[in-house]
Amino acid sequence: MSVSVREADFDAGAEIAALSAGRDDVGAVASFVGLVRADKAAAEVGAGATAAVQAMTLEHYPGMTEKALEAIVVEARGRWDIYGVRVIHRVGKLQPGDRIVFVAVASAHRGEAFAACEFIMDYLKTRAPFWKKEDTAEGGRWVDARESDDHAAGRWEGAQK
Amino acid sequence: MNVKILFFAGLREALGTGSESVTLPAGVGTVGALRDHLAARGAPWSALATTKNLRSAVNQQMVGPDAAVKPGDEVAFFPPVTGG
Numbered sequence: 001m002s003v004s005v006r007e008a009d010f011d012a013g014a015e016i017a018a019l020s021a022g023r024d025d026v027g028a029v030a031s032f033v034g035l036v037r038a039d040k041a042a043a044e045v046g047a048g049a050t051a052a053v054q055a056m057t058l059e060h061y062p063g064m065t066e067k068a069l070e071a072i073v074v075e076a077r078g079r080w081d082i083y084g085v086r087v088i089h090r091v092g093k094l095q096p097g098d099r100i101v102f103v104a105v106a107s108a109h110r111g112e113a114f115a116a117c118e119f120i121m122d123y124l125k126t127r128a129p130f131w132k133k134e135d136t137a138e139g140g141r142w143v144d145a146r147e148s149d150d151h152a153a154g155r156w157e158g159a160q161k
Numbered sequence: 162m163n164v165k166i167l168f169f170a171g172l173r174e175a176l177g178t179g180s181e182s183v184t185l186p187a188g189v190g191t192v193g194a195l196r197d198h199l200a201a202r203g204a205p206w207s208a209l210a211t212t213k214n215l216r217s218a219v220n221q222q223m224v225g226p227d228a229a230v231k232p233g234d235e236v237a238f239f240p241p242v243t244g245g
Contacts, residue, residue: 034245058244059169059170060244061167061169061218061221061237061239063221064218064221064222064237067221067222068221068223089244089245100244100245101244101245121245124244124245125242125244125245126242127223127242128242128244128245129169129218129237129239129242129244130242130243130244130245131169131170131171131239131240131242131243131244132243132244133170142170142171142240142243143243144241144243145214145240145241145242145243149245
C-alpha cells in the first residue's frame with residue numbers, strides 16, 4: 001500500500017527502511033517530511049497579521065483523496081524509473097511541530113529519486129483534495145491556496161525528466 | 162435518479178451543509194450549469210458564484226465547468242486545495 005491518508009503519525013525512518021527492505025537494487029531513497037509551522041509570514045496572512053497558529057485541522061475528501069494521490073504516484077512512475085513510493089498524509093487536528101506529510105521514493109540513482117519526490121509533493125499540493133484550517137487567538141481561518149504552488153506544479157507540465 | 166453534491170472546507174461552512182441530493186433540472190447538464198443553478202437560490206448559496214477559483218469534481222475526478230453531469234453522478238465543489 002503506497003498511499004495512506006490517516007490521523008496517525010508516521011515513523012519516517014521505518015518508512016524509508018521499508019522501501020529498500022529485502023532488495024539490493026535500490027541505490028537511493030529521497031524523502032520529504034512536511035510539518036505544521038507555528039509562525040506565518042505576514043505576507044501569507046495579510047498586512048499586520050501575525051497571529052500564531054495554535055493548531056491546524058486538515059479536512060479532505062474521502063475516496064477522492066486516495067484516488068488523486070494514487071494517480072500522482074502512477075504519473076511519477078511513468079516519468080521516472082522508480083522502484084518504490086510511499087505517501088502518507090495526515091488528517092484531523094494537528095499541533096505546531098507535528099508531521100503532516102511524508103513522501104519517499106526509492107530508485108537506483110539519486111537523480112530520479114530526488115526528482116520524483118519533488119514532483120509528487122508539487123502535484124500533491126495542487127491536485128489532492130486537502131484543506132487546512134488554522135486555529136489562532138483571533139479565531140479559525142482557512143488557508144488560502146498559494147500561486148507559488150501552482151507555479152511549482154506547472155514546471156513539470158510537458159517536461160520529461 | 163438524483164445527483165449527490167458535496168461541499169468542502171470554507172464553502173461547506175458558508176453553505177452550512179456538506180452534502181445534498183438534488184434532481185437535475187431540465188437543461189442542467191454541466192458542472193458549470195449546476196453551480197449556477199445552485200447559486201441562483203440566493204444567500205448563502207451565492208457563495209458558489211463568489212468563491213474565488215472554485216474547483217469542482219465529478220465522480221472524484223477534478224474537472225472544469227464544461228464537464229458533463231448525469232443522474233447518478235457525485236459532484237463536488239470546493240476551494241483550491243491547500244494540503245501538503
